[in-house]
Amino acid sequence: MQTARLATPRGTRDVLPPASERIRSLTGRFAETAQRAGFRQVITPIFEHAEVFRRVGESTDIVSKEMYEFRDKDQRLMALRPELTAPLARAFANHRPRTPWRVWYEGPQFRYEKPQAGRYRQFNQVGAELIGSDDPQADAEMLALAWRFCEALGLRQVILLINSLGSPADRAAFSSALGSYFARRLGDLSEQGRATLAVNPLRLLDSKRPEDRLAAAAAPDIAEFLSKEAAGHFQTVLDALGRLGIPFAIEPRLVRGLDYYRHTTFELRSLALDGAQDAVGGGGRYDGLVADLGGPPTPGVGFAMGVDRLLLACDAEDAFDVQEQDLDIFVVDVIGGVEATLLADEIRQAGISAERAFDKRSMKAQMKAADRSGARFALLIGAEELASGTVTLRDMRRDDGEAPRGAQVRIPRGAVCEEILRRLAVEARTPA
């Protein structure tokens, strides 16, 4: 009797090596970039009280339709986090750390959507937040962090789109102007467009439906609704980008999905990704969020980037190649029993990476395995070695055209680590 095979739930997947190595490496690179800028990691729960998200995005699909909600055993309404800015703002409100609070994060998030390439129900993001400053230079700093990270990955076909939604009052005025503009063109809108209008007129601006695009063609421009102060803030950010040498395009239709954004809002898109999933990251300023979550009124600015999409973009650009980690030693065990276990343990304790064979397979099979493991040396232990108190160290390099087979030497069992370390050190000094 065989039990039925179980698949991963829809929109989720197993990430096996070597793909997992790439994710780890990308996350590590982000951590480095952020740490260098004085950001420190925050780890928040995977699930939160649903209230945390409900408070900040009742009108967004992410919260109203796509959230994984459940009742725990005490009937408390919980939610798997669909995004990370709200939990970070919640954590800030709870702990009241010294400002400006500079933090980064990474981890899975969950949205109940129909999966597509680059869109999963469980997906990973890396991101950073700077809470406690309304200085436009803080916006510039976050933009620089996101941009330099893309550069560090080797991405060259990413563009920065930026916009300002102004102060809450500006945003509200613009929104109602848009509302009446579209109300006059109800007949031109698609059915879904009319539904969107009722919920959030701003969202009609980036609709991809042709009717809606046409109807939006002559829509009011956000720029005309910015207060003097908001316009100044935006201009300062743009000037900073210019001085930083970071190219950008102002996109007055850029609205973004979460409705806590104020002032600066931006998106990073990969031109190498075609299709609808070309946004690799986005963010902006959210000056009202901390207060919404019960904290003191505190400004904040941040961004998040999709790990999986970044990797898709890297693939498309042939960037961020992660070479498999080198293995120093592969222990070939011809005798079976504990000897190889002791040998492997000993050299690992000496800081040498080592894999080994099991099951006393034929030597030929073990040598094949050693070859495929990519190990620099094979370390053979068999009856002869055991009897003479030695081991055989064999060079597994395969790229030397002349040398027919790797050279091998017998070394005293007691000097194994020393000898391997010596050889590895020599190579480190004289790279091929």
Next chain:
RNA sequence: UUGGCCGUAGCUCAGUUUGGUAAGAGCGCCGGGUUGUGGUCCCGGAGGUCGGGGGUUCAAAUCCCCUCGGUCAACCCA
């Protein structure tokens, strides 16, 4: 939530139009090519609920329905 395309070995796919002798290939994996030695080559082998269920038929990978999953687009967004 809506619509299009797709679903055959671990992977990439052929076979589906014209239902039967189509359960196949390459790669990968395992073993062998005489003493304890990798990459190439040669030989052999294992491995498949043809996504799942139902129906039509003497007969279904092949036709019909439902369903699950993937993908593309709308929606939404990372």
